[in-house]
Amino acid sequence: MLGRTSDGGIAAVDSGVGGERSAPIRLRDEDLPAFVAQRESSAPPRWVWSDTPTWYPRLLEAGVRVGxxxxxxxCHAILKHSARVRERAGLLDAGRWDAGSGAADPEPAESALFVIEDPGTSVRTVPHDAEAALAEFERxxxxxxxxxxxxRLALLLAAESAGALVAVEMRSAGVPWDAAEHDRLLQEALGPRxxxxxxxxxxxxxxxxxxxxxxxxxxxxxxxxKLLRSLRRAGIDVETTSRWELAEHEHPAIAPLLRYKKLSRLLTANGWxxxxxxxxxxxxxxxxVPGGVVTGRWASSGGGALQLPRALRPALRADPGWRLVSADVAQLEPRVLAAMAGDAAMAAAGRGTDLYSGIVESGIVANRQDAKIAVLGAMYGGTAGDSGRLVPRLRRGFPRAMRLVDxxxxxxxxxGIVSTWLGRSSPDPGPEWRELQSRASLPGATTRDEQGARRAAREYGRFTRNFVVQGTAAEWALAWLAELRQRLAGFAPAxxxxxxxxxxxxxxxxxxxxFFxxxxxIVHAPEDQADAAAAAIREAAEAAGRLLxxxxxVDFPLDLRIGERAEKD
Incomplete structure (x- = not known):
């Protein structure tokens, strides 16, 4: 355990397997890298610290990696909210540990079904002193x-902490980026700077x-x-200026407006x-920001890695003599659903092939697009349109998987509260939600009260339906990252x-x-290690599946590529 002392130094304490403590070892800041390197070289320990972004960057700068x-x-956030934990009283009282790491507020995470803010995370930061850390570790x-x-819970805590190490390491290493190519792509789309x-x-x-x-x-x-008023004056009856609603209207202004909005997003988010x-x-x-979304998915507090447009992927360019090894999992979330539910039919549909194509071959739907709509509708609670027509077919073909999300x-x-495969739990819907339900159940409730309560109930049901799948997929991805990180660390320096x-x-x-x-x-590898890195990525995916x-x-097939750039063919 590493923590700060009252005089500004560092205390290193061996807590031992059984919880017994050694006498603190006093260190100066400049002594820490050598101390950690020495311990890592003999009998590598598990380091316990307040917050990985606070402690780990200085070690990496000094050339020291921890295992x-x-x-x-x-881990406090997971344990405090997990419905699978019976003894949470101490954690609930330890409010100082609800604070953030001190990083900027996370950017909105892509594909987060609902954004639920935690009032405990603010500009406050967790305590970094040794006694507070020891007390929290015991809790x-x-x-x-x-x-x-x-x-399962121990596996989740280990995976979450490994993810924190990966996040700091990826920031330290950086993504190889061709600024000249990025500039060329911008000029091609937008014109000269x-x-x-x-x-x-x-x-x-x-x-x-x-x-x-x-x-x-x-x-x-x-x-x-102002744009909305201009559109309505031109006879375009829209409620918002979202591209989805605009695209439903036929008018000479729509096509150039949609292109303008797309270029505006590019300029604002990833421009010069x-x-x-x-x-x-x-x-x-x-x-x-690992764990930046309630499901356990990552967020970002700067740089927009989670919203990087695919059009800019050609700017990811390996250094001379190096290669980028990139891999993504085909249909991760439905495969995770099949594994969680023990749905043999759904697992068979995706074994060794594209899952959506496998669903078509099983005769449940007519084509791949229908299969995709049906699966997404099942996981996100779609009840209208094509989803409403196709989801019942999945319910007949894959009853165990559908029963789990239903x-x-x-x-x-x-x-109620639901939990992922390893034990991360969904947040309580909150007092406003419960007040809405309570008001609708009173004798004098209005039709509007009842409709509002039903709508809120359905929306939260959609959230918990997706939570168990998206959260477990995030756990699989963390296990994949942790396995891959350790395998790459075993490579000899080139x-x-x-x-x-x-x-x-x-x-x-x-x-x-x-990149993740x-x-x-995406792995950046010396050219003569690229094939070995690709094998490590595959092996880590297989190991993550077995671990969970x-x-x-259920298999987790990868689309894997090796090249100078990270763009797909």
């Missing part, structure tokens, strides 16, 4: 031991087309309320200002004439993770 750690902040020992399945705050020429051209089609020379395309802020010395260094939805509709640029002493001669997005990883689901007959 295992226990992140008290992340977590007691809580974890009280679980109805301590083995404008001066100061001017709009790029392509956007100006499209804005002119939109205004001409609307018959409104002064139409403001960047202000939704983004290059200036986030790319240095051939490296893009986003800030990942039961999770039913629990949510009653305001003999290179040119080490990786700007990657730091830990990563400059060895294959290492540089829910079901995708034992001998369940």
């Amino acid at each position: 295992r750690a226990h992140d008290l902040r992340l 977590q020992r007691v809580a974890a031991a009280s679980s109805d399945d301590p083995g 404008p001066t100061h705050s001017a709009k790029p020429v392509r956007m100006l051209e499209l804005a002119g087309q939109v205004r001409a089609a609307l018959g409104d020379p002064g139409a403001s395309l960047d202000s939704p309320p 200002a983004w290059i200036d802020e986030w790319v240095r010395d051939g490296r893009y260094r986003p800030v990942y 039961e999770a939805a039913a629990v949510g509709e009653q305001g 003999a290179l004439a040119a080490p990786a640029r700007a990657s730091g002493p830990v990563f400059e001669r060895r294959a290492h993770l540089v 997005l829910h079901d995708e990883v 689901f034992g001998d369940a007959p």
